[in-house]
Amino acid sequence: MAGAKPGVHALQLKPVSVHEALKKGGKFIKWEEDTSQNVPDRQITLNVDADGFFLYWSVSPNQELEILDISLIRDTRTGKYAKQPKQKTLDLIPSRDENDNLLTIVYGTDLVNVTFYNFVALELNVAKLWVDQLFEMATNKLSQNASRTTYLRKAHTKLTLQAIDGKIPLKNIYKMFSDRKRVDYALDKKHVTAINLEEFTWDFFTGFLDKACGRPELQTILEESGSRNKPFITLDQFTTFLNTKQRDPRLNEVLYPPLKKEQVRQIMENYESPSHLDRDQISLKAFSNYLAGEENNIVPPEKLDLMDDMNQPLSNYFINSSHNTYLTVGQLTGMSSVEMYRQVLLTGCRCIELDCWKGRLPDEEPYITHGFTMTTEISFKEVLEAIAESAFKTSNYPVILSFENHVDSPTQQAKMAEYCKTIFGDALLINPLEKFPLVPEQPLPSPQDLLGKILVKNKKKPDLSVKSLEEAGLKELEPESEEEDTEETAAEMNKPYSDEGTAYREVIATKEMSTLVNYIQPVKFKSFNDAAKKKRVDSSNYMPQLFWNIGCQMVALNFQTPDLPMQLNMGVFEYNGRSGYLLKPEVMRRTDRQFDPFTDSIVDGIVANAFRITVISGQFLSERKVGVIVEVDMFGLPGDAKKRAKTKMSNGNSMDPVWKNEKFFFPQVILPSLASVRISAYEENGRFIGHRVLPVSAIRPGFHYICLKNELNQPLMLPSLLVLTEVWDYIPTEHQKYADALADPI
Template sequence: LASRYGGLGLLQLPAPMADARPALYASQLKQVAVSKLLIDGSKFICWTEDSTGPQAVTLKVDPKGHVLYWRDGSGEIECLEIAWIRDTRTGRSARIPKETKIREACGFFGSSEALIEDRTVTISYGLDLVNIQWINFVAASKNVAQEWSSQLFRYATNSFVNNPSFYDMLERSWTKLSVSRDADNLIALKTIYKLFAHHKDDKKRVEKALETCCLLTAKKDSVDAKEFTFDAFLRFYTCLCPRTDIDQICIDLNPACKTQPVPYITKSQVIWLLNEKQRDPRLNEIIYPYANEAKARELIAKFEPDNAFVEKDQLSSRGLHAYLISTDNNVVPLEKLDLSQDMEQPLAHYFINSSHNTYLSGHQLTGKSSVELYRQVLLTGCRCVELDCWDGKGAEEEPIITHGYTMCSEVPFRETMEAIAESAFKVSDYPVILSFENHCSPKQQAKMVKLIKDYLGDRLLSQPLDSHPLKPGVPLPSPQSLRGKFLIKNKKRDFKKSAKQSEPSVEYPISHQVNVDMEDLPVARDAATAALSGQAAEEFPYEDEEDPELRKLREEAGEVKEEKPMMAKEPVMLSEISALVNYIEPAPFYSFEYALKKNVSYECCSIAETNATNLLKESPEDFVNFNKRQLSRIYPKGTRVDSSNYMPQLFWNAGCQMVALNFQTPDLGLQLNMGIFQYQKSCGYLLKPEFMRRSDRRFDPFSESTVDGIVANSLSLRVISGYFLSERRVGTFVELEMFGLPADTVRRRFRTRTVPGNGINPAYSQEPFVFKKVVLPQLAAIRIAACEESGRVIGQRILPVDSLRPGYRHIPLFSDFMQPLSLATLFVCISVNDYVSNAFAELAAALANPIHYLSQKDKHQQQLMVLTDDFDAESHQEHWSEAPMSLATSIPATVAPELPDSGVGSSASAGDQQLLSAVEAPGQQGGPTTPRSAARGILAAQRFCAAEAAAAAAVSSATPTGPSTPTSSPGALFAAFAFATGGCAGAGGGSKPTATLQETATLKKPSLEDLLADKKYKKLLHRCEKELQALVKKHQKETMLLQAKHRLSQPRRYSSDENLRSGRMAVTAATAAASRPPRTVEQAAEARLQAEQQRAAELELRTKQLESLRAQLERSLAAAVAASEKQLEALRQHELATLKKSQERQRNLEGRELTRLYKDKAELKEVRKEFQQKQISAAVLERQAMDSLHRRRDRELSEHNDRLKSEVQRFIAELAGNLEAGRSAHQLENQMPANSTSTSALMAASAAAAAGPSPRLGRSGATAGKSLPCTPHHRRV
C-alpha cells in the first residue's frame, strides 16, 4: 500500500492528517484530564524569594488544565499558565525558605511529622533557561505535596498543552480572564486590556467590541463573569477581529452565498475543500482515503453551531471558522508530536539532542556556572550533557565542574550528579550520555567514580550488553534497549602507554591516598596493579600490538611515528573510571580510511566546528558513511567566547549525531535545534533518513539533484493574516526561511509587507512564497516568524517539511525556547506537492488523472472539428502518414525516466512560475514544441495507437491559430525531447541548446483581437450596450406618450359619425393611431424636436462610452505589452539556465572521459588545461549567439508592440470618425428649413422616433467595437 514511499520505513511516511483514518500509526496522545483534587483546590502556604512573609492560599487548576491560580488572603487572584511551568519538585530538591519567619510559619502549618521540604511544591517557570523564576507552596501533608507536584508536571509536559491549537489558546485566555474575577464576580476592564491592548486606540477597539457584545456593565469598567461565558468570549473575539478572511474562503468556494447574511458552503464544497485543499497529496490514496459525504456530514455536525445549516448539510463561515481553529486542523499532525518513530535502530542512526558546556549560564570566559542549568537542559529533552571536571581545593577535596583556565565560577561535582540523577528521565526515559572532560588527578577521579555510583546506581550502564559486545563490526545498541540508562563518555586509559611509564604514579594514589571504600568500586586495587603488569588487556578492547595497516593510516594522517612520553600535566585515567566507559569511548579522529579499516562502532570522535566543516567540504560522502557506523560529536569553536552557536543544520546534513550547542544562548542555531527536537515527544532522539543509515546507499549533502529513492517536494505558503501578535500598537511583518541541504536552504528572501500600527489583527494578503524544489524534505524545516517593524522577533515556529499539512491552517507562535505564546497566531494557506519539473508538469497531471486527461483530449478534438471540417483532409493525411510509426519507434519507453530536472531553482515566486508555465506552453502561431509538450507527446506515443496519434497530429496541424493541442509533429516533438534531455536522445551526444533557441514562436505576442477579447474590455462593452438599451427604451416611452397626446386631439378634426359613415374601421385603435400621421404643423414640429433631442442624447452617450472604451483599450494595451516583455525576460532567464546546465553537463561528461583516457597525472593536467581553454571559447561563442538571439527577440517584440499601438490608435480613430460622421449628419438635418419638410419626411421622422432598440451590440472583437458609435439614425442616413 505504501508503494510510493517504499523502503523509507514506518517513520519516513508523511504523517496522516487528523481527518484521515490512521493506518500506519495511531497516536497515543491524550488531552489533559485534571484530577478532582486539583480542581477543588488545596490549602497551601505560598512564599517566594522576594516574600516578606508567608501567605495562606487556596491553590486550584481549571478543569481544562490551562492555568494554575490561587487567591491570597486579600482576595486577589494570581494565575500561572501551566504551559510555562518548566519543573515541579518536592522533597530534597524543593526549596526551603531562608527567612526564619517564613520557615516557622511553614513548620506550624499542617503535619509536624513531615519535613518542610517533603511538604513543599517548588515550581520553576520562565521564558528561558537562565532567568528561572520560582514559587513555592507548602502543603499540609507530604501526600498532598507529592500529588500536586506529579500532576502539575504531567500537565506541563503534555503534548497538547505545549502544542496548542488556536482554539486552545483562545480557551486558555478566556480561562485566565474568568478566574481573575473579584469578590463581586466582576472582571475588571483593565485585566482585559492587559491581555489584548496597551495603546489607547486599541483599548477603544476592545471596549467597542465588548459594547457590541453587550458585555460591559453599567459603569463600563468591568464585565460580569456570569455572562462572560466562553461563547460570549468567542463573540467578543470575532467582533474585535472580524474573520473576513474566512468569509472570503466561503465566497470563493460558493459565489452564490455572497449576498447572504452569513456565507456558507455546501456539502459537496466541503468535500472539495477537504480533498483538494486540506489533504496532503503526498499521502497514499488507499491508506489515507479521500473524504466522502459521510466525512463531510460528520464535520458539519461537529463544528456547525447553527442547526438550520446542519439540516441543509451546509457549513457556515462560523462553522468553518470553528473547524479551522480546532485541534483537528493543526498544522502538524498528532503523530509527529507523539513517540512514533522506530527506536530499535543503533544509536548511530539517530540525531541526539546535545549540549556544550552545560554548566555555563553566560560567557565562556567569565560566565557563571550553575547546577540548575543541568536540570533545565535535561528537562528540554537534551540527552547529552557535558561535565568539565577539575580538582577541588576545599577541605573535602571533591571534584568541581568549571571551565578550566578561565574566570568562570565553579559548582560541586556532587551537586551536579544529584541534579542529573533527579532530572535526567523526567521528560524522556531514553539514554542520557554524560560527556566528561576529565582533568582530575587519580585521587579525585576515584571520588568521581564513587559519586557516580552513589547517585546513578543501577541506572548506570557499567557493562556492555551481551547482545552488543565491544567488537569490530558489531553495531551500537538501540535507544530502546538502553532506556533509563546513563552512558559514560570519558577518555579510557591506554594500558600500553601506562605499562611504559616508569613512574608508579597510578597505583600509589589508588592504594594509599584514595580515602574511599574501595569495595564499592567495581575494579579495585587488583585491577589497577594488573594494569601496570599488562594483565588488564583482557578486560578492555585494546590489543597488545596495533595493526600495521592502522598504524600506517595514522602516520599518513599526521600522527607522529614515535610515541612520545605522556605529558606530565595530562592526567592518567584510572582503571575504575575506564571500566565505566563502553559504548561511547572517545577517540581521536585520524581519517575516514582509518575509521573504516578499524570498523568499530563504540568509538566516538569529538570534532571542533571548524575541523568538521573542513571534513564536510573535502569528503562529504565519507563523512556521511562514517556517521552511519559510529558517533561523532561536534562542538563550537574556541573563538565563540560569547557562547554563540553555529548552524546545526550544517552537520545534520552529514549525519552527525551529537551536534552540541550552548543552551544558554537562544540564537537562531539553538532555536532551530529546539524546534526540531520538540517533536517525537521531546524524547531527544530523532531517526535519521534511511539513506543516511543504510550502508548500501550513498548520499552527498551538497547534492542539487533529487536523491535516489527520495521524492522531492514543492512547497508554497501564503501568509493571510495574523492575530494578537502584540499588545502594543506596532507595525508587523512575517518572514519565512527554509533550512535543509544547501540546495534547499533559503534565507532572508521571503518577507511580507509591513502592516503599520496594528498588532491585533494585521492582514497581509501576501502572494504565496514558493519553494519550487525541496530536494530532501526529510531534512528540511521551515521557520516562520512574526516580527515588529524594528526587527524584533515576536514569535516563531519551526515546522518539518515532510510532515507539513497543507491547506488553510492557523500556526500558533512560540518563544525562542519553543514555549507557546499566549495568543499570537498566523493564518496561512499551505500547498505541498511532489516535485515535478516544468518539462513534465502536464505529463504528471496526465498520469495522476488519466481519465480526466483522455476525456479532455477527446473534448478538445471535438471542439477543433469545427475548424478542420473545411480543410482538405487528404493533404494532411498524406503529410502525416508516417507519423505514428516514426514517433513510436523513435522514442523508446525507457527513455522517459531519464529526463533530467529542468527546474530553474529551488524557489520562485508564484508570478514567475506562471510566466514560466506560459513560456513553456506551445504558442498560438504554430510555434515549436517545448519540453512540456514533448513529455506529453511521449505519453501519447506510449499509450495510444498509431491511428489515434495520426488523427491528433492532423488536428494539431489544421489549427495554427487555435489553442494548444495535446500532440505535435514528430520532428518538433523529437527535437524538443532532445532539448529537454540535453541532447541525450539524439545521435550527437552533446547538447546543442543554441539550435533550439533559434525558434522564437514560443513567445506569445498580443494582438488587437486579444485586446478586444480582454475580459475587462468585454465587460465594459456589455455595460455600454445596457446603457444604450436603457436610453432607447426611455426614448420609446417618450415617443409613445407624445403619440397618445396627439391621438387625444384627433376627435376635434375627425368625428366618430364621419368615421361610421365612411365605413372605414381600424383594426385596432392603437394600430390606427400609430399609422396616422400628424395633422398639424405644430404636432409635426413637436415630433421633430423630440426626435432631435433623442438623437442628441444618444450621440452624447456614445461619445462618453467611446472615451471609456478608448481608456480601457489603452490600459489593456499597456498590460499586454508589459506581460509580453516580462514573458520574454522569463524566457531569457530560462534559456540561460538551460544553457548553463547543458554546458556544465557536457564539461562533466568530457572531463570524466579525459580522466578515463589519461592515467598519467601530468599528461592529464596538460590535456585538461587545453580542454578547458576550448571549453571556454565554445562557451563564449554559445553565449554570444544567445545574446544575439535575445537582442533580435527584443527588437522583434518592440517592433510588434509598436505596430500594435499604431493599430489600436487607428481602431480608436475609426470609431471616433464613425461617431463624428453621425454627429455631422445630425447637424445637417437640424439645419434643413422647417417649411421644406414634406409629409413623407415627417412620417420618416415619426417612424424613426418610434423605432425599437438598435440591433444588439453584444458582439465580440472588432465588429462589436466598431458598431457601437453608429446610431440607428446614422445607419438610416
C-alpha cells in the same frame, strides 16, 4: 512504545485531564526563599482551572489572584529535591513527614532566569499528587501544540480568573489586546470600568472578538469554496474543500483514503447547529471554528508522538546535545550553575557536558567549570545528583555524559567514578549489554535497548580501548574544542600527573574511570576546520542544520543562548515525542551508498517536495499597536532552491493584519525528512514576537492557523498566523508534461 510501525500510526498521546483534587483546591503555606523582603508566610488555597490552563491562588479577599501559566512550568519538585523552608515554617504544619509536604514549582520562559515558587502542604500525601499532576499537565505534548480555539479559551479563562468582586476590570482586556478603540467599540461599554463576571460568557467573548476583528479573509475563503455570496457552503462543497485544499497529496490513498460524505458530516456535527445540519450546510461561523479547531492543526498530533523506529543502532540517530551545560552566560565570565543541568535535561536534551577539574585541599572534591576563565565553580557531586534527579523526567531514552576530564589526580578520578556508581545506581551502564559485546563489526545497541540508562563518554585508558569503538561509535561536534590540533604522541599519553593546568589537553583516564566507558568515547575528528573556534567567547551558536546535513549525530549547542540556532534545535527536537532522538533519513543510514549533502539534484530513492506558503493574516500578534512583518525560512540541504522570504510590513496593525498575495514558493526541497520551515513574526522595530518550526514532512497542506511560540518553544497564548500551505512531490521541469498526462489521461 518502541516507535513507529508500518501503516497508520495509533496515537498514544492523551489530552490534559485535571485531577479533581486540583480543581477542588488544596491548602498550603506559601513561603519566600528571599528573607530580605520580610514577606510573611501565608496560608493559601492552590487551584487549577477545569481546563488545566492556570495554577492560581489568592493572597487576600477582593484582590486579584496570583496566576501561573501551567505551560510555562519548567519543573515540579518535592521531598529532598524541593527548596527547604525554615524550621518556623515547618512548625506551622500540624501533620508532616520529613520533606513529603514540600512543593516547589520552577517557572520561567528561559533556562537561566527561572523563578521558584515554594509551598508546604498542610496535609500528608498531598504535595506528591500536586507535583505529579502539575508536571504531567505542563509537559503534555498536545496542550503544548493546541489549536487556536483552545488558546482563545485560555485567554477567556485568564480574564475570568482576574475578576475582582465579581467584575472583570476593563484594564485587563486593554492589556491583552493592542487597539483600545476597537476594544471599546466591540464591548459597546461607555463610561464603565468593569464587566460583570456573569455577563462575560464564552459566547460573549467570541462575539466581542468577531466585532473587534472583522476577519474578511475568512469570508473570502468560504466564497472560494463555492458559497457564492451566501453565508454557508453545502456538504458536497465542504467535502470537496477537505479532499482538495486540506488533503495531503503525499499520502497513500489506500492507507489514507479521501473522506466520504458521512465522515465529513461527522466533522460538521462538531461545529454546526442542528438547523444547518438538517439542510446539509456549514455556516461561515462553523467553518471558521473548524479552521481554528483541533482537527485542523498545522501538524497532525501523531507527528508529536513517538513516531520513529527506536530499535536502530545508536549511531543512526541525531541526538539532542548540549555544550558547556553548566554555563549561564558567556564562555569567559559568569556564573556556572547546577540548576542548568536540570533545565537542559528537562528540555529533552540527551547529551550533556561535564568539564571536570581537580579539587583543592583540604577536601579535594572535583569541581566543574570552564578552565582558566573567570566562570565560577560548582560541585561535581552536586551536578551528578541533579542529573540523577532530572535525567528521565521528560524522556526515558539514554542520557550521555560527555566528560572533558582535566582531573590529573588518580585519587580524585577514583572518587568521580565512585560518585557515578553510587549516585546513578543501576541506571549507570558499566558493562556492555550481553547482546551487544564490544567486538569488531558489532552494531551499537539502540535507544530502546538502552532505555533508562546513563552512558559515560570519557577518554579511555589505552590498554582498555577497543578499536571497533572508533569505527562504530558516535561522533560529536562541539562549538569549540580545547584539545590541541596536533596528535597526542605516545610520550604525551604516558606523561605523569602534575599540578600544572591541563586546559588544552584532557588527562589520561584512570582504570576506575575507564571501566565506566563502553559504547561511546571521544575520537579525534579532523574532517572539519572551525576557524573561529578559538575566538568565540559569547556562547553564540552555529547553525546545527549544516552539521545534521552531513550526518553528525551530536551537534552540541549552548542552551543558555536562545538564538536562532538554538530555536531551530528546540523546534526540531520537539518531534518524535520529545525523546531527544531523531532517526536519520534512510539515505544517511545505508552502508551500500554514500550520500552527498551538497547535491542540487534529486537523490535516487528520495521523493523531493515542492512547498508553497501564503501568509494570509495575523491575530493578536502584539500587545502594542505596531507594524508587523512575517519571515519564512527553509532549513535544509544547500542545494534547496530558496532559503528565505518575508512579507511586507503591516500598516501599524498588530491586532488583525491581512496580507495580500504574500505567496512564497520553495520549488525544490531535496530531502524533506531533513528539512524544516520556520515561520516567525517581528514588530517593526525588529522585536521578536514568536515563531514556529515545522518539519516539511509533517506539515498539513491547506488553510491552517500557526500558533506561535517563544524562544524556548513554549506556546504563546494569543499570537497566531492564518496561512495556506501547499506541499506536493517535486517533478523536474523536463518531466512535468508526462506527469500532467498521467494525472489527466483523457
